[in-house]
Amino acid sequence: MRADVLIVGGGIAGSTLATLLSRSGLDVIIVERKGRPGHPHHCSGILGFDAMRELLLFSEDWVLSEVNWSKFVSPGGVELEVSKPLAKVVNRSEMDRETWELALSSGAKGMLSTPFKGLLSRKEALIRGEVVSFDLIVGADGTLSSVARTYGLPYLEVELGLQRECELSVGDGYIVRLLGGSKFSWIQPWGxxxxxxxxxxxxxxxxxxxxGSCPSALGNFEGNVIPRRVREKFHGRDFALVGDAAGQVKPLSRGGVLLAVRAAKLLAEELVRGWDNLGKALARYEREWWRVNGAELALGSALRRYLEGLSPSDIDSVFRTLRECEDSLRTFETDRQTLPIHAMPKTKVLKLSLSRPRASLSAAVELVKYLMRW
Ligand SMILES: Cc1cc2nc3c(=O)[nH]c(=O)nc-3n(C[C@H](O)[C@H](O)[C@H](O)COP(=O)(O)OP(=O)(O)OC[C@H]3O[C@@H](n4cnc5c(N)ncnc54)[C@H](O)[C@@H]3O)c2cc1C
Incomplete structure (x- = not known):
């Protein structure tokens, strides 16, 4: 078998990419180790408005709930509230399954129950006992990406996200409780x-x-590892990574759908435009990804570092200061989580920075690191 592009992983990143490349006339094979794409899926399914707009396919049939307010609670119980439509909660299994179907109907050859296990040579892999040759391989295979490991990239540093369906009601609200540092627990609507x-x-x-927050559970524990940060590099001479495989998650909420979809779209665009010079196309993909997401990512990562440098009581007092900036807080969006910082009076930002100099210094170092990549 032969393909222009072999995509490993039929999640949202892989299926989005497979759809766009196939529509442009490239031969695509996409392999997915699960027998049913999207099933099971251990995601909360919270999508902001940018994500819903940028997905190739969005169906109201996937929507389980809406999020029309959010409450952020500090470790000592100081509350911040944002009241406005913020997100929809979707059934990720259905979303991933239908996006996989879209890739197939666009011309990609999809293979389920087919794990990628490594390369035979630089441009050949053994897939289900058959040799598949390709010009480019893309790892869309999640945080523990086998493709990344095949090319000698290190494992990503990870955190764990665990959740469970419970017999509770939060109406149309989303409650986030900071546990210390940037760790948090949450309660969200689910139907x-x-x-x-x-x-x-x-x-x-x-x-x-x-x-502790789920007295009567309705399902089993679900969960997965989540990348701590974006990879230093997410392409090489013969490969590219997209989505969780590249560590492309939001630094504060850890949501990854929007950044994965953006990565797949940017990679598809660059490949179609520059297929004759793959090296340049891949380098442009990485540069473009940073150009589009860099500012939000740099500030989000700096804020996360700031939180990680604070004690729980420090976080309480930061929350008290933030309570004085209600108008700025109202600018918060699920897909643009740093907007309140831009909207806050500069004197407040300065006060928060100067009152916790060590946390601010490590945030500044993080900011500079990200800005240099951008
Ligand atoms: C508990 C939890 C809650 C979350 N909640 C949200 C949220 O509310 N909103 C949000 O935006 N993000 C959320 N995320 C993150 C989000 O789920 C991911 O960022 C997103 O799914 C990344 O998509 P992806 O396609 O890159 O990777 P994945 O969804 O992980 O897809 C990778 C695919 O590759 C396949 N695969 C892996 N290895 C191989 C192999 N060797 N061969 C073939 N196939 C392989 C897998 O089976 C999988 O189908 C959450 C994550 C967790 C853990």
């Missing part, structure tokens, strides 16, 4: 019920945290 979840280090008592 007539709720999902309770927590994100932290692998050794943290996340199960207990979820159980």
């Amino acid at each position: 007539n019920h709720a999902k309770v979840g927590a994100i932290g280090d692998i050794g943290d008592p996340l199960r207990d945290l979820v159980l």
